[in-house]
Amino acid sequence: MTKIEIRPATLADLPRLHPVVERAYRGDSARQGWTHEADLLSDTRTDLATLATLIDGDSRLLIALDGNTILGCVNIADRSYGLAYLGLLCVDPTIQARGIGKQLIAAAEATARETFAADRIEMTVIDRRAELIAWYERHGYARSGETRPFPVPVDPPLTMVVLAKPLFDQRQLP
Template structure:
């Protein structure tokens, strides 16, 4: 079972290649959830990752010893709303439960650290299999769509998924 903890600035040079492998290029195609067939540019950079480790955002990483297996970002959007993004697992390790563990850690962080009662995320609407995976984990389509954050041609649309967050002690 991996260890999940907040990332530090020192982790980012080792994390960045994992993110790129998971989202883009031929290496991403080893896994089942990637954007390699839709996008060819880089997913992120070190400067952007650095903005996710401070303030109203937490970047959580899954580790096996010193090896980074994946990550997830959870950020406050105010009004008891958290945003989940950048969920990824090294493509060679996908479908092994690490993503599920990262989501659980992100949701706990949203509740306990950010005082969120609900969470949202955006997923490229063409990624039907990924949306179905999130739906199996309690997320539902809100009916809202947003434009992809970077202008591309042809344009992509993001589906907004939401989930209420309950205190685990309140569940029956």
């Protein structure tokens, strides 16, 4: 597993982060990894203005770095009443399968507990992404039984599976 630094993103990080997100989710470069949506969607994944909204308030955008190189990111948002939402988890497709995603999830879960006092976390994954859903299940997430429509209209329509996980403070376990 590659050991990396994980910290909150700043506005100055976003121009370097944005291409990493796009490479991980869309286009031919995304196909170098296994977590992409390139076979399902062809538009851009996000933009700088949207990334900027994820930096503070009820949301944190965490970035993984090796020195000054941004390797990936994850967003964690407060949904109130002890619920946090995990999204935008990505790792540059050329370096996936090195444990970076696992480290980003752990940092996101810690942020959910410590910053938002969350006791549970949820995420959504495109239902056609069976291998990605299975990866999250191996990391403690379970299908909640709920589905949601994809956030933007596409043809054919896509459905999101809701995955959830209780959050426990590991320091309090026996």
